[in-house]
Amino acid sequence: MKMPSLKKITPIGVLSKAAGGLALYTVLHDSHAHGKLIAHEHKEEKNAEAGLRYFNNTQYLTNKSESTAKMKEKLFEWELDERIRGAWNASVGYSKGFWDMLTDHAIPLVSSIAALGLKGKKALIGVAGLALHAGYTFAVHVCSHLGKEE
Numbered sequence: 012m013k014m015p016s017l018k019k020i021t022p023i024g025v026l027s028k029a030a031g032g033l034a035l036y037t038v039l040h041d042s043h044a045h046g047k048l049i050a051h052e053h054k055e056e057k058n059a060e061a062g063l064r065y066f067n068n069t070q071y072l073t074n075k076s077e078s079t080a081k082m083k084e085k086l087f088e089w090e091l092d093e094r095i096r097g098a099w100n101a102s103v104g105y106s107k108g109f110w111d112m113l114t115d116h117a118i119p120l121v122s123s124i125a126a127l128g129l130k131g132k133k134a135l136i137g138v139a140g141l142a143l144h145a146g147y148t149f150a151v152h153v154c155s156h157l158g159k160e161e
Contacts (some may be wrong), residue, residue, distance in 0.1 A: 019081050019151065027134035031126030038116045046109030053104025054097050065090040118144045 069083045119141060128138030
């Protein structure tokens with residue numbers, strides 16, 4: 012296998028790969044963090060809905076059987092301890108949160124892939140996209156409080 016020549020390493024190449032790698036890391040990190048947050052929310056919401064449904068089931072009897080009432084209570088207790096539904100709902104929530112944030116970051120994602128995938132001066136297209144998006148994000152989200160009277 013032939014080693015790449017050091018003459019082919021340029022400052023533009025290093026800059027574009029570093030910017031693309033950092034942006035891709037940031038996008039994936041934000042998506043992962045948002046996925047974890049939505050996973051927790053989704054799991055808790057679905058567990059609460061199921062708990063309420065099973066609790067309501069314990070409150071009403073269609074007959075006067077003590078055995079039926081005990082079975083309903085045991086089913087309710089089992090439902091509160093059940094872990095498979097929570098794991099499933101957490102997985103669904105993580106997936107929703109991750110992909111939601113990934114689509115929100117479509118511009119830096121595509122720009123970082125362009126900066127990493129393209130060679131030479133073409134990679135600067137991705138770097139320019141990253142710079143424009145970073146400037147927009149800084150102006151709109153970071154500096155949004157400037158000039159406002161409280």
